[in-house]
Amino acid sequence: MPPLKIENFIKNSVLELSAYKVNEVESDEVLKLDANESNYTLGKDIKKRYADFIKDTLINLYPDSGSKNLIRLLEKFYDTAVENFIFGNGSDELISIILLSLKKDVAVKIPSPSFSMYDIIARYNDLKTELIKLDEKYFDLPENINADKDKNSKKIFFFSYPNNPTGNHFNRDIIKSLLENKNNIVVVDEAYIFFSNKESFIKYINKYDNLIVLRTFSKIGLAGLRFGMLFSGDKLINEFKKIKLPYNINSLTLSSIEFFLNNFGEFDKNIKKTIEQREKLYSVLNKFDYIYVYPSDANFLLIKLKDKKLKNKFDKFLKDNNIIIRSFTGDMKLFYRITVGTPAENKKLADYFKNFKKDFTNML
Template sequence: MNFDINKIIRPNIKTLKPYSSARDEFSGEASVYLDANENAFGSPLATNYHRYPDPMQYAVKMRLSAIKGVPARNIFLGNGSDEAIDILFRSFCNPGVDNVIIVPPTYGMYEVSANINDVALKRVNLTADFQLDLDSIAEAIDVNTKLIFICSPNNPTGNSIHREDIETLLANFNGIIVVDEAYINFSRQKSFIQELTEYANLVVLQTLSKAWGLAALRVGMAFASEEIIEVFNRVKPPYNINEASQQLALEALQNVDQVNQWIKELLKERDALVLAIKDFDFVVDIYPSDANFILVKTTNADAIYKYLTQVGIIVRNRNKVELCEGCLRITVGTKEENEALIDALKQFKES
């Protein structure tokens, strides 16, 4: 495999001169800032937010570098992982010409971003046990295939994709393989971020929304080669992560031990939840999970979903998703929330 970023980057992006913000042109400390047309009087809040944030989120990246074992220059921070997904399309896919491959059932934003960016989508369904169909993927690849998206652990199925299958694609595909690891903190599998030096065409997505409990802050991460990260930084808006999110993320990232403890508790609750509901008459199967949710195949997903909403419990109905017919996706909650779900399901009666 001879991956060459210059062969897949869009010509207009290759020559793009990024917007130069006031904070790009001056970095460091000064006593008087009169360069960015900010409100010098401050903010009508207890904390001042009148200064523009660090456009490259240096402090947050340095902390993530220490936690992840990846140099800061290999990290991109986005307004959620969704921003990184969109930038991949805008940077490497020519609208109306190129195509990408997704492997349903999978995270829905890949398809939405493809449609927004007018990029053709090729769907190669996972196998019956929710693994990659490598032969069908190979057949789907053509000269205009720029990206392949693989979610592992996968949403909505919960399982990890076989590592050797992903490595096979990385070694043989001349475009970019995107491994979305939003749920990696709950998995027994190791992250692909340690393989960045091995594969120039690898982009790994992670997030602070799941295990780190910061969904409201919208901080997503992309890990890739310096060449690819440089493209991300060229295309992104100048101040894509606001100051409040940067400061709160930095504060949260000091609490690794707390997050690891929550993960242990959640995995115990996941096992307990599976045991508690597996023998209900309406439960056909519970698929193995490496995530903070379980996919449950039922005899009547629509009726169970409707009943649960009526008693104030919201799960995700995946009945209309390919290969997930009859399935509900249930996020693992606290002990009390899980017990409330179990008690409610005990009262459910099929009509």
């Protein structure tokens, strides 16, 4: 039998992609600071109470995402009505739902650099993506973004707020000016807002019917549960409800979120610690003259090697020492994103960076 001709079935936009690669951890000795997770684990007491709470979850039935207790807790937590939100299996799934719903003539505008999934998902939905190059000094949106020659063409903007991987917030007034034009839909992805002192855009969903806000619990210690939320006015949300798979969030996650919303103090504590550690790590790394360190309002720091001659040595050094941080390619190849870890991890990282300086920078 002849082999399957895959190109006869699978669309080009999928054939052209490479699968998303997650860094594999091969040993316990690895310093893993690449995925913007929280490296704080649950305390003994809360872990026990959590196990007690979820043990009665009814896994024989389909999940009930309309559970009154959970809805009441979420409405209170986000100060929003249930009519204005849907759940996603991580906010990744919600990005996918948004992009799945769009007409092909809507341009997807994505800052560069930003979170890679906006571009990847748009591409395999055969949507046209247009990158908005960010200026390397402040990584902010261009002032003239709204003075587009073609104000009548339909666009959707994705703004990670704060932005991954740069750590800054885009200018709020620019975002608002884009919302004033009803040829635009604006997605404000607040995955990292727990670590910033900026106000959420959720309160504007009833003012702007072209606004979508995304939130997730992944960055504060619950990445494994896969739970994200999408907020918007009724026009958009009614359409997204039609595409969302009926039982996309499993029962154990729903029970877990209910438990953790009732015990949020645990996360508040870790968020505060992460912010303190971020500032500490920033000032320690900032002393090394072979890198620039960018200020951040998120749970990671972006750094850049000052000299391109260091690139190969630095990559080898990271590999030899089992340090996993996020590296980039193309224009961004001198940049690395470091997740803020626990105090012990951050100290270990800073010590490694000190050794690198001793070993290599004087050779330049």
